Amino acid sequence: MAAVKKNLPMNRREETLQDVVIKFAGDSGDGMQLTGQQFTNNTAMLGIDLATFPDFPAEIRAPQGTLPGVSGFQLHFSSDKVYTPGDLCDVLVAMNAAALKVNVKTLKPGGKIIVNTDGFDAKNLRLANFPEGVNPLEDGSLDAYEVMRIDVTKLTRESLKDFPDLGIKEKDRAKNMFVLGFIYWMYSRSLDNTITFLKEKFGKKANILDSNIKVLQAGYNYGDTTETFTSRYRVEKAKMSPGNYRSIMGNQALSFGLIAAAQKSGLPMFLGTYPITPASDILHDLSKYKNFGIRTFQAEDEIAGITASIGAAYGGSIGVTTTSGPGMALKTEAMGLAVMLEIPLIIINVQRGGPSTGLPTKTEQSDLMQAYYGRNGECPMPVISASTPSDCFSAIYEAVRISIEHMTPVIFLSDGYIANGAEPWKYPQSADLPPINAKFKTELGDGELKYQPYIRDEKLVRPWAVPGTKGLEHRIGGLEKQNITGNVNYEPENHQTMVKIRQEKVDMIANYIPEQQIDCGAEKGKVLVLGWGSTYGAIRSAVLHLLSEGYEVSHAHLRYQRPFPKNLGTILRNFETVLVPEINNGQLVKIIRDQYLVDAKPYNKIMGIPITRTELIEAIRKLL
Amino acid sequence: MIETANSPVAPVLTAKDFSTDQEVRWCPGCGDYSILAQVQKIMPGLNVPKENIVIISGIGCSSRFPYYMNTYGMHSIHGRATAVASGLKATRPELSVWIVSGDGDSLSIGGNHTIHLLRRNFDVNFMVFNNQIYGLTKGQYSPTSEQQKVTKSTPFGSIDHPFNPLALALGADASFIARSMDRDPKHLQQMLVRSHLHRGASFLEIYQNCNIFNDGAFEIFTEKSTKPTEALFLEHGQPLVFGAQQEKGIKIDGMRPVIVDLNNGVSKDDLWIHDEKDIYKAQSLVRMFDDPSVEGHFPRPFGVFYQNERACYEDSMKMQLEEAIALKGPGDLDKLLRGREVWEIV
Numbered sequence: 001m002a003a004v005k006k007n008l009p010m011n012r013r014e015e016t017l018q019d020v021v022i023k024f025a026g027d028s029g030d031g032m033q034l035t036g037q038q039f040t041n042n043t044a045m046l047g048i049d050l051a052t053f054p055d056f057p058a059e060i061r062a063p064q065g066t067l068p069g070v071s072g073f074q075l076h077f078s079s080d081k082v083y084t085p086g087d088l089c090d091v092l093v094a095m096n097a098a099a100l101k102v103n104v105k106t107l108k109p110g111g112k113i114i115v116n117t118d119g120f121d122a123k124n125l126r127l128a129n130f131p132e133g134v135n136p137l138e139d140g141s142l143d144a145y146e147v148m149r150i151d152v153t154k155l156t157r158e159s160l161k162d163f164p165d166l167g168i169k170e171k172d173r174a175k176n177m178f179v180l181g182f183i184y185w186m187y188s189r190s191l192d193n194t195i196t197f198l199k200e201k202f203g204k205k206a207n208i209l210d211s212n213i214k215v216l217q218a219g220y221n222y223g224d225t226t227e228t229f230t231s232r233y234r235v236e237k238a239k240m241s242p243g244n245y246r247s248i249m250g251n252q253a254l255s256f257g258l259i260a261a262a263q264k265s266g267l268p269m270f271l272g273t274y275p276i277t278p279a280s281d282i283l284h285d286l287s288k289y290k291n292f293g294i295r296t297f298q299a300e301d302e303i304a305g306i307t308a309s310i311g312a313a314y315g316g317s318i319g320v321t322t323t324s325g326p327g328m329a330l331k332t333e334a335m336g337l338a339v340m341l342e343i344p345l346i347i348i349n350v351q352r353g354g355p356s357t358g359l360p361t362k363t364e365q366s367d368l369m370q371a372y373y374g375r376n377g378e379c380p381m382p383v384i385s386a387s388t389p390s391d392c393f394s395a396i397y398e399a400v401r402i403s404i405e406h407m408t409p410v411i412f413l414s415d416g417y418i419a420n421g422a423e424p425w426k427y428p429q430s431a432d433l434p435p436i437n438a439k440f441k442t443e444l445g446d447g448e449l450k451y452q453p454y455i456r457d458e459k460l461v462r463p464w465a466v467p468g469t470k471g472l473e474h475r476i477g478g479l480e481k482q483n484i485t486g487n488v489n490y491e492p493e494n495h496q497t498m499v500k501i502r503q504e505k506v507d508m509i510a511n512y513i514p515e516q517q518i519d520c521g522a523e524k525g526k527v528l529v530l531g532w533g534s535t536y537g538a539i540r541s542a543v544l545h546l547l548s549e550g551y552e553v554s555h556a557h558l559r560y561q562r563p564f565p566k567n568l569g570t571i572l573r574n575f576e577t578v579l580v581p582e583i584n585n586g587q588l589v590k591i592i593r594d595q596y597l598v599d600a601k602p603y604n605k606i607m608g609i610p611i612t613r614t615e616l617i618e619a620i621r622k623l624l
Numbered sequence: 625m626i627e628t629a630n631s632p633v634a635p636v637l638t639a640k641d642f643s644t645d646q647e648v649r650w651c652p653g654c655g656d657y658s659i660l661a662q663v664q665k666i667m668p669g670l671n672v673p674k675e676n677i678v679i680i681s682g683i684g685c686s687s688r689f690p691y692y693m694n695t696y697g698m699h700s701i702h703g704r705a706t707a708v709a710s711g712l713k714a715t716r717p718e719l720s721v722w723i724v725s726g727d728g729d730s731l732s733i734g735g736n737h738t739i740h741l742l743r744r745n746f747d748v749n750f751m752v753f754n755n756q757i758y759g760l761t762k763g764q765y766s767p768t769s770e771q772q773k774v775t776k777s778t779p780f781g782s783i784d785h786p787f788n789p790l791a792l793a794l795g796a797d798a799s800f801i802a803r804s805m806d807r808d809p810k811h812l813q814q815m816l817v818r819s820h821l822h823r824g825a826s827f828l829e830i831y832q833n834c835n836i837f838n839d840g841a842f843e844i845f846t847e848k849s850t851k852p853t854e855a856l857f858l859e860h861g862q863p864l865v866f867g868a869q870q871e872k873g874i875k876i877d878g879m880r881p882v883i884v885d886l887n888n889g890v891s892k893d894d895l896w897i898h899d900e901k902d903i904y905k906a907q908s909l910v911r912m913f914d915d916p917s918v919e920g921h922f923p924r925p926f927g928v929f930y931q932n933e934r935a936c937y938e939d940s941m942k943m944q945l946e947e948a949i950a951l952k953g954p955g956d957l958d959k960l961l962r963g964r965e966v967w968e969i970v
Contacts, residue, residue, distance in 0.1 A: 244966055246965060291955045301736060475696075476699070477697075479699060
C-alpha cells in the first residue's frame with residue numbers, strides 16, 4: 001500500500017457490515033462516475049459481490065450547481081449475493097446542495113450523508129432552488145440522518161499547496177480524489193488499484209499524477225487522523241461460486257461477446273454504426289481491438305451504419321450495427337432488406353427512454369414492440385435480450401450464433417441500465433465457448449447446374465455464397481424472390497409461399513434454443529413473475545424474498561423473445577396468475593396475451609429508472 | 625479472410641458472358657440499354673475475374689442493372705447502394721465494386737451517402753445515370769431537373785434549384801470526376817474503363833435519356849447537328865477546342881475562362897490545356913454548367929475533369945489492422961476476457 005499514516009487513535013473501532021448501498025452524487029463535472037467506478041473496481045477485487053447504477057444527465061456539462069446537472073453513481077456491495085444496485089442508500093456522498101436535494105429521498109432513515117460543505121454556499125443553495133436563507137445543513141431538516149461535514153474543496157487546495165504550478169481550477173478538479181480517499185479509509189481499503197489507474201491515465205503528466213495521488217492520500221489520512229470519525233467498516237468476501245472473476249459493464253461485455261463470436265466462428269467482424277447514447281461505448285470499445293481483426297466504421301448516419309454492415313455481411317463478415325431507439329427507427333427499412341436477403345446481421349438496440357429523443361441517458365424497455373413488429377410487410381426477425389451486465393456476453397454470443405447458423409438478421413435488446421451497470425463476472429475460457437458453425441458455399445454440388453440462392457436446408461436456411469466464389473455468381477435484392485431461384489417474382493402464390501417460409505424459418509429456431517427454465521420457485525403454483533431484460537435482478541431478489549416468507553411464487557426470465565422457447569406455453573399455464581413487470585407501458589405482456597391467450601397482468605414503471613425490489617414485492621403480494 | 629478463386633489463366637470472356645437469363649425490362653428506347661451494353665462490352669477487357677465483380681444498386685429504373693449482369697450483385701434499398709458498397713469494399717478490398725445509381729437515388733434520398741463515399745475515397749466505380757427525372761415513380765422532377773420544369777408534381781413549374789452533380793462531387797473531394805452520355809458508346813466505354821483504372825472513388829455522371837418522361841433532355845449534347853458546338857470533349861494535355869470545324873476554343877483570361885474564335889489570330893497554343901490533375905482548373909470546368917439556351921453560354925464538358933490519387937479508405941483501414949497486429953500481436957481472446965484486475969474465489 002502507498003504511504004499512509006498508521007497512527008490509529010485509541011477510540012477507533014472497526015465494524016463488519018453485510019450489505020452497503022452507497023451513492024456518489026455531485027455536479028456532472030465533479031468526476032462522480034470515475035469515483036464510483038474506482039470504488040467499484042476496488043470492491044470487486046476483494047471478492048465482494050456488487051451491482052452498480054450510474055445515473056447521469058443527458059447534458060455533458062449542464063449548468064454547474066443546478067438540479068439537472070447532478071450526476072450520480074450508486075453501488076450496492078455485499079458479502080451476500082447482490083442482484084440489484086439497491087432500492088435505498090445507506091450512504092450518500094453529496095458534493096453540493098443540488099446533489100443532496102436530488103438524492104436525499106433515496107437515503108434510508110438513519111443513513112449517512114457525507115457532504116462537501118463548500119458546495120453549500122449561498123450560490124450553490126440558490127442554484128439548487130433552496131428558498132432564500134434556507135440551508136439544509138443548518139435548518140435541522142437532515143436530523144434523521146448522520147451528517148458528516150467535510151470542507152472537501154478547502155482540504156483539497158490545502159493538500160496541494162506545494163503545487164505552485166497548478167491553478168485553483170486544476171486543484172479543484174482533484175476534489176473527487178479526496179472523497180475517494182476518505183471512502184477508502186471508511187471501508188478499510190487499499191489505495192493501490194486507484195494509484196495504478198492514475199499512473200496509467202496521467203503517466204506522462206507528472207504534476208497532475210502527483211497531485212491526484214497526493215489528494216487521494218490526503219482524503220485517506222483525513223479519515224485516519226481526524227477524531228470525529230470513530231468508525232470504520234468492512235464488508236467481507238461474498239460466497240460466490242468458485243472460479244476467476246473480474247468486474248464488467250454491460251456494453252463492455254457486449255463488445256467482448258462479439259469479439260468472442262468472431263474468433264470462434266472464424267469470420268471477420270465489421271461494425272457499421274453511428275454514435276448514440278447509450279450505445280456509443282460499444283463502438284469505443286470495439287475500435288480498440290483492431291488486432292482481433294475487428295473493423296469499425298463510424299458511418300455518416302444510422303442508415304449508413306446498418307447498410308454498410310449489410311454490405312460487409314454480403315461479403316462474408318459478421319455484420320454488426322449498434323444503436324438506440326431513435327436510430328433503430330432509422331434503420332427499419334434496411335432491416336427489411338436483411339430479412340429479404342436472408343443474410344446474417346446483428347442489430348443491437350441499447351434501449352433508452354422514448355419516444356423520439358425521449359430520455360437519452362435514462363433506461364427503458366419500450367422498444368420490444370418495435371423489435372417485434374416495427375417494419376413494413378411481414379418481416380419476422382429473432383429477438384434476443386440480455387438480463388444483466390455480464391449476461392450481455394453470452395446473450396450476444398448466442399445472437400451471433402443464431403444469426404449465422406440460421407442466415408437471418410437478429411435484433412438484440414439491451415438497455416441503458418445494463419449497458420452502464422457493472423457486476424462481478426466469472427469470465428469463461430475461450431475453449432469452453434460453444435462452437436458457431438459458419439460455412440460458405442464454395443462450389444456447385446453434384447448435379448447442380450446453376451447456383452440457386454434460395455434453396456434451403458432442413459432448417460429452411462439458404463446457402464451463403466460470397467462474392468469472389470467462382471461459378472456461384474448471383475443477384476439478390478429487396479424485391480420479392482422466386483422460391484429457390486431467387487429471381488424477381490411478383491406472382492401471388494409465390495409471395496404467399498415466401499412470406500410463410502420466412503416466418504417458418506424464424507419460428508423453427510425454437511427447435512435450436514434451450515427450453516425456458518424457472519429461475520427460482522416451483523414449476524407450478526400461484527404466481528409466475530415473467531420478466532425479460534434488465535428487470536432480472538429486481539424480480540429475482542423480490543421473488544427470493546417472498547419465497548423465504550413462504551409464498552407460492554416463481555420467476556422465469558426470457559432471453560428469447562422471438563421465437564419464444566417451445567415450452568413457454570406450458571409454463572404459463574402451470575400458474576394461476578402471470579405477472580409481467582416491465583419498464584414500459586406493457587409490451588411483453590401484450591405479446592404473451594396474444595400468443596398464448598393467457599390473462600397475464602402487467603406491472604409497469606415508466607420513469608426512466610429501474611423497478612425496485614420493494615415495489616415489486618408489494619406488487620406481487622397483491623396477487624398472492 | 626475469404627479465399628477468392630483467382631485462376632491465373634482465365635478463359636477469354638465476351639460481353640455475352642456478362643449477360644443473364646433475365647429479361648431486360650426497361651422501356652423500349654431507354655438510355656439504360658446502351659449503358660448496359662457498354663458495361664458488358666468493357667468488362668471482359670478489365671482482366672478482373674468475373675466472380676470478383678460486384679454490382680450494387682439502390683432503387684430506381686437504373687437500379688435494376690445488377691439483375692442483368694452475370695456477376696455478383698445486390699439490388700439494395702433507395703439511396704443506400706453507396707453505403708452497402710462501402711461496407712463490402714471495407715471488408716473485401718480485392719473485389720471490383722460498381723455502384724449503379726440514378727439522380728434521385730444518389731443525389732436526393734442518398735445524397736448524404738454519396739458525399740461521404742467520395743470523401744472517404746473507397747476504390748469503387750460510382751455510375752450515376754442522370755436523366756433529370758423520376759422515372760420509376762412515373763414522372764416527378766428530380767434534384768437535377770431544371771427550374772421551371774413542369775412535371776406531375778410541379779404543374780406550375782419546379783421552383784427547386786438543381787444540383788450540379790460534378791461540382792457537388794468535387795466539393796466532396798472526389799478523386800475522379802467524369803461525365804459521359806448514353807448516346808456516345810465509344811466515349812462511354814472509355815470513361816468506364818478510366819473509372820475502373822482509377823484507384824479511388826470514381827464518380828461518373830452519365831447523361832441518360834428517359835424517352836418516356838423526359839425525352840430529349842440531353843438532345844442538344846447528343847444530336848449530330850448540335851453536339852459539336854454544345855459538347856466539349858476533354859482530353860488530358862490537349863487544348864479545349866470545340867465547334868463543327870473545331871474552330872472555337874476556351875482560353876483563360878485572368879481567373880476566368882473565355883470562349884475565343886480560333887480564326888481570329890488566336891492559336892491553339894494560347895488555349896487552356898486540359899490537365900486532369902489540376903484541381904483549380906477542374907473547379908472551373910465543373911462550373912461550365914450553363915443553360916444552353918442562354919446567349920454566349922459555355923459548351924458542356926465531357927470526359928475526365930479531374931483525377932488524382934489519394935489514400936483509399938479500405939487500404940488505410942487494413943493498414944491500421946496490420947499495424948495493431950504488428951504492435952500487440954494477434955488478439956488473444958482469453959487474455960481479453962481475463963482483463964487486468966482479476967480475483968479468485970476458492
